[in-house]
Amino acid sequence: MREINETWGKARDLVSLVRCVGVFIAVTILLPFSSAAAEPDVLISAGGEKFIGELESATADEVTFKSQAAGEITVPWSKVKELHSTRRFAVIPKNVKISGTEEAKAIPQGTVSVAEKRIEIKPAPPAVARAVSLTDSGHVVDVDSFEGSFQSPGVFGGWSPTVSVGGSLVAATQNEKTLNAAVRLERLVPDVDWRNTSNRTLIDLSASYTRTHSTLASNPATVRAIIYQANAERDQYLAPWLFGFGQMTYDHNYTQNLNLGWTYAGGLGWAVWRKPGQELDLKGSADYIQRLYYLRAFNKSLFASTFGESYRNKRKHGVEFHEELDFIPAWNDTQAYAAAGKAGVSVPISESFSLDFNAKDSFLNGVPAAYKKNSFAFSVDLSYSP
Secondary structure, eight states, X not given: OHHHHHHHHHHHHHHHHHHHHHHHHHHHHHHHHHHHHHOOEEEEETTSOEEEXXXXXXXXXXXXXXXXXXXXXXXXXXXXXXXXXXXXXXXXXXXXXXXXXXXXXXXXXXXEEXXXXXEEEEOSTTSOOEEEXXXXXXXXXXXXXXXXXXXXXXXXXXXXXXXXXXXXXXXXSEEEEEXXXXXXXXXXXXXXXXXXXXXXXXXXXXXXXXXXXXXXXXXXXXXXXXXXXXXXXXXXXXXXXXXXXXXEEEEEEGGGTEEEEEEEXXXXXXXXXXXXXXXXXXXXXXXXXXXXXXXGGGOEEEEEXXXXXEEEEEOTXXXXXXEEEEEEOBSXXXXXXXXXXXXXXXXXXXXXXXXXXXXXXXXXXXXXXXXXXEXXXXXXXXXXXX
């Protein structure tokens, strides 16, 4: 029995020794790598101030750095003396738009150092280091984001939602209540400035409800005005400046006697002018339109076209102006033409909230005689975008 216990004790000692040796070897091998990964990035300003933290990204004009002490800062390149990072980045030349993975192979990748207005990129051996002038670099992007831009976001990924609400209440001889609500979903693939857009999807839902009640004893009346619209559009880019699109729209406008109208359209678009934060598009399409009025004698089935333009301009501080204008001639009933336009300004009031000023106009020729052809709405809404 004693011999068994002694043998068992020696075996346990041997197992403990093997474990200790294994732990020592693992620590010895992995410690240099963990130390290198944990080494922070360093930014030195032109004035000699030193920031410790993490390089996030850079453009042709400025660098975004997350400092351990100061938080996220954005510094113009003209005020940067040195920058060193042990993380891997892709340095994309100025005015270069990448379409596919083959073009991406030509983009230098590696750890980066900036000094004397030049960026040095050190790739993994045996590749040799490269240096480019800051004036020739357009974007500095971490490798994970760079490679991720070539992956599909899936059906539910990549969406940018915006929810807007607004309303008013009037209590007087006439009592009036108004409520506006809208939801917008937008997705760009890929959603980066340094790649050519592959496709764009837009989904818009909006509704406006107004109830007016007169308290006059001689004319007690209640009037309701209900307007809603649902719109979905898919743009597929055939070239950086040319895209094909499909669109469907559903409308209800009680003020124009329109019970339900729907449009199915397909056509081509031309990106006339594109800059970061700005875009001007021209579009033309062939449409099938159905308009069902409360007065059924005015119902129409139309073969039409839509000729339109849209413009968006987002300024540096987040203020955005956008407008759209469409003219819709009907070919099988030339008197049933229509037009639509909208414009708005969005002013940010916090990181996720903005105050929106929107105007929308709809013109339908051929509505019943008792109704106005034109419907105009103006609203001030509070919007939330996560």
